[in-house]
Amino acid sequence: MVEISMNVNGKPVSGAVEGRTLLSAFLRDDLRLTGTHIGCDTSQCGACVVHVNGEAVKACTMFAAEADGAEVTTIEGMANADGTLGVVQQAFQDEHGLQCGFCTPGMVMSAAALLRDNPTPSEAEIREYLEGNICRCTGYHNIVKAIQTAAAKLTPVAAE
């Protein structure tokens, strides 16, 4: 077993894991943070995307031991401190950017990573960035709209 510790959503956590324990399993089974979804478990679908040291990664394709000492943010860390939905989450609700909702945690985490790197993405850039996030309801149109709405809220165009 490997002793690991990391900050998850700002809180220090630690545990003992096997070498083969995936970050997705550590988050869901050990920390009970089940918002991170496992869709395919083969790194295709992106439902398990979380941020490790600020970068979007697929938690099913990274070992928990590799995140030792890291800052990890999951979908549970995206809400505001008072429990209300964060800007990206609220935009997904407002634009109905989900149908069954299974892919939504990964979509929100990828969207947040995109908007941090590129606060004013074009529609084409949004669609390209979501290449690794699959929505099998095929609800991409409203997901893209939600990300555009979130971008506008996070980076308002200066009033003339």
Add this chain to the structure above:
Amino acid sequence: MYNFDFAKPSTIADAVKAMSEEDAQALGGGQTLIPTLKQRLAAPSTLVSLTGIPEMQGICMDDAGRLCIGGATTHATVAAEGAAHYPALAAMASHIGDPAVRNRGTLGGSLANNDPSACYPAAVLASGATVVTNAREIAADDYFQGMFTTALDEGEIITEVKFPVPEAANYQKFVQPASRFALVGVFVAKYADGVRVAVTGASEDGVFRWSEAEEALSSDFSAGALDGLSVDASTMIGDLHGTPEYRAHLVSVMTRRAVAAC
């Protein structure tokens, strides 16, 4: 997947030591290896993570004007920081897999695996780059030895790759849409002493140089110089995504596009 011991050395020397254990396996970003382990297609006793070694990270220019990239540098870092030095290489790195894969996957991992459809082998071979390991330097022309086969010895670690920066270069990838790997990818690099053309995704023997096209382009660097040239379809990969003839055709098309885009 089968269990293993996990080691995360912080120096190359410690990594080499850890790799000397029987059935030890190096772990780069894991974007190929972890799915492989899940399928139980590999069963290492120890997995040696190479991502915690500062001397294998990052990008710099050496005195000979070569772009030197640490073996554990991610595709995302090459895409962001390589653009100012070698734009075609950075552009290639920015289209590997998807953003989350690029944040984990590494240059050294891609080269050590030598997937016949991976992008990096084409860039390394077309650039005539030098693969630096803990033990020696290997010329790109000697490094790639066929599908999933390289010149690396057991336990040998890619610490750095040195890319001579070309006068002009371009990579064209015809994407296999399900996997996002190259169905055919062609990297063209023009140097003062000649043009190099490397093809990935197409051949049963893995990445290869298209020497006929190199000769033609070295004397006349234009898409027209490729008129009448084609690769032999009998050595191309055939699968449900494309026949050998289709891949051979794509090699010509992608090479023309790469030259035109230079």
